[in-house]
Amino acid sequence: MSSAQGFLNDWVESRVGLGSNISNSRNTSVSYNIKGCWIPLTDNGGRRSLGSREEQGSVRCRRDEDRLGWFPPHFDVSDRMARLVASDPVFRKDNRAMLSRKELFKNTLRKAAHAWKRIIELRLSEEEASEMRFYVDEPAFTDLHWGMFVPAIKGQGTEEQQQKWLPLAYKMQIIGCYAQTELGHGSNVQGLETTATFDPESDEFSFIWWPGGLGKVSTHAVVYARLITEGQEHGVHGFIVQLRSLDDHMPLPGITVGDIGMKFGTGAYNTMDNGVLRFDNVRIPRNQMLMRVMRVTREGKCVQSNVPRQLIYGTMVYVRQTIVSDASSALSRAVCIATRYSAVRRQFGPQDGGVETQVIDYKTQQSRLFPLLASAYAFRFVGEWLKWLYLDVTQRLQANDFSTLPEAHACTAGLKSLTTSATADAIEECRKLCGGHGYLSSSGLPELFAVYVPACTYEGDNVVLLLQVARFLMKTVSQLGSGKKPVGTTAYMARAEDLLQSRCSVQKAEDWLKPSVILEAFEARAVRMCVACAQSLSKFQNPEEGFLELSADLVEAAIAHCQLIVVSKFIEKLQQDIPGKGVKQQLQILCYIYALNLLHKHLGDFLSTGCITPKQASLANDHLRSLYSKVRPNAIALVDAFNYTDHFLGSVLGRYDGNVYPKLYEEAWKDPLNDSVVPDGYQEYIRPMLKQQLRNARL
């Protein structure tokens, strides 16, 4: 179920697309729609030269008949929204790094209000609105409102509570946030110190709390606190609390609220008002506790419903799933910039003094860049699959089938961790791949890194989440002998006995081209690491103590399992029909690059568990090198396929037309420091210094 599902049903009578008021300026020729992106295979060796789109013969266009039937009709919406945002001056973002925090934040408010106005005026559908938010490309309070506040009420509220609160939230008559983290507790949700004490005398709760949430905008919050009734504790629950007056926005009595201050980087996540909140005996009505999991009666009695209490964590599962798809977007954006720039940039060259070499042609550049390109595609496919898994578990929960919840938790936690860590590292690698110019703000990469990197921490610290996966894996291993057959992403463990014995069949480099060989190597590695951890754990009398002691190894095992999921979902995708000449072949190459690069990076795991021999490892590396040469001719097409506008990329280095150097020069002059030839401060500081030196010299 998506965040804002149904919000339009409540207040917009009909859904009308943008129609013809947004032009699609692309011309003709053939390309292929790969889940909302194109792969226009180039015939010029991918060496697009500097120049306009028209001059390049427009390799990028899509014909309706090229649309792949099994992809959602996402491309057109995405394309239209990208253009809508790019052509609207209110959504300008090239000045963000120059703004003060106050200006930046006010500008975000302006953009959010303008986006909402456009959504209403154009009667955008939920999908269109969500794409618009994506292309506006600025963290804002609305993310938390739609992404966490609304889903928390939907997931944890009773029917009655949903009926009361959701219409207000859908119309943005109230704005909400998700206030769970405290100053002293984030990962440890059960350790929250905020309490909600039921007072049967007045039918109200009282709170004392300190959250991370929205500091300047939200009128309401879903606050997580430990429920206390009749002197007894009943675990952490969500409570809808009004924070500010709906008339003048002033905090309500007993509430102290504000922003927590500047965060990492300029611009970046500072458009968001992460906040501090203190409750001093704030009282709310009993029915503002979200009661789908547990009900508190008028007398203060707790009545447990039949849904598992883990559903209280359900909003986090939802958001973790969206974060995986977002990882693919952030990564593809960084890779698009680095790939285009690598084709433009030339260094060194032939001894005879001919043109210098495009840096993309250096094998070292390729071995750093192409695995990231492959990862961008891999994360897109695994993100699609995870969306399906999430929808599936949601439907099951509605039918009171809770059986797949542990797997959904493990998959969302593990893949959130894996993809965000890889993406944050990849953005930084892309910056380095762009040499000195990558460090310029106008490359777009520093801001992208700063805005992206907290994804490794929020919605669960990545290590803490991998430990959750490890817990799930150890449980699965411990049940292997009990007749309970592992299913879903752990189904391979049913073949544990075989996988513990198996020998990799690779004899020559091309043998690594068999998906079954790659899959088996990854399965064997994951099973062996999990079983080794389980064996070590069994030596501890106290399992919790053992878990703590072995946690670093457990994290490695969890990573191996999650990497297997990504590899297997990429391979599964390729088993589907993919029309378009050469498209499937390109994706296959990327799939092999993704897998073999992981194998190369984690060689220690594969060798120490005996899954492959040193000779086979060396053959894999040989093969990997040859694959880079196969990607090279289509590298530009493979990033053009993401269909990012120059506005969205926000990068001089990643410009579609490759016109990098003149634009870098132009950008430099826009810096406020260049407003005057002689800088402010010259008279006060520079001149006296120079004069002093002159005097000293004369002496």
Ligand SMILES: CCCCCCCC/C=C\CCCCCCC/C=C/C(=O)SCCNC(=O)CCNC(=O)[C@H](O)C(C)(C)COP(=O)(O)OP(=O)(O)OC[C@H]1O[C@@H](n2cnc3c(N)ncnc32)[C@H](O)[C@@H]1OP(=O)(O)O
């Ligand atoms: C109109 C316009 C439209 C626009 C649309 C816009 C849409 C925007 C969409 C999305 C944008 C989203 C933007 C997001 C921005 C992010 C901002 C950040 C927010 C936050 O960070 S919120 C705070 C997040 N906090 C955390 O993640 C805390 C991490 N900690 C935990 O999750 C848990 O405490 C824990 C899992 C680490 C440990 O919990 P606990 O101690 O209770 O658990 P255990 O004892 O280990 O396990 C008990 C048991 O429960 C199982 N379990 C744990 N968690 C879950 C879960 N989530 N689901 C299911 N099951 C769970 C666990 O496996 C154990 O099971 P067993 O007993 O072993 O079987």
Ligand SMILES: Cc1cc2nc3c(=O)[nH]c(=O)nc-3n(C[C@H](O)[C@H](O)[C@H](O)COP(=O)(O)OP(=O)(O)OC[C@H]3O[C@@H](n4cnc5c(N)ncnc54)[C@H](O)[C@@H]3O)c2cc1C
């Ligand atoms: C930009 C941003 C936005 C946020 N937005 C929100 C929001 O909207 N609402 C909200 O409620 N919260 C929000 N948060 C808070 C966020 O969810 C928490 O910071 C996050 O869950 C991590 O918790 P923590 O800060 O307590 O980290 P800690 O748990 O203190 O982590 C510190 C270190 O300890 C390690 N560690 C912790 N526990 C263990 C363990 N059991 N075993 C091994 N190592 C461990 C971690 O790996 C990490 O290295 C936001 C945070 C950021 C950065």
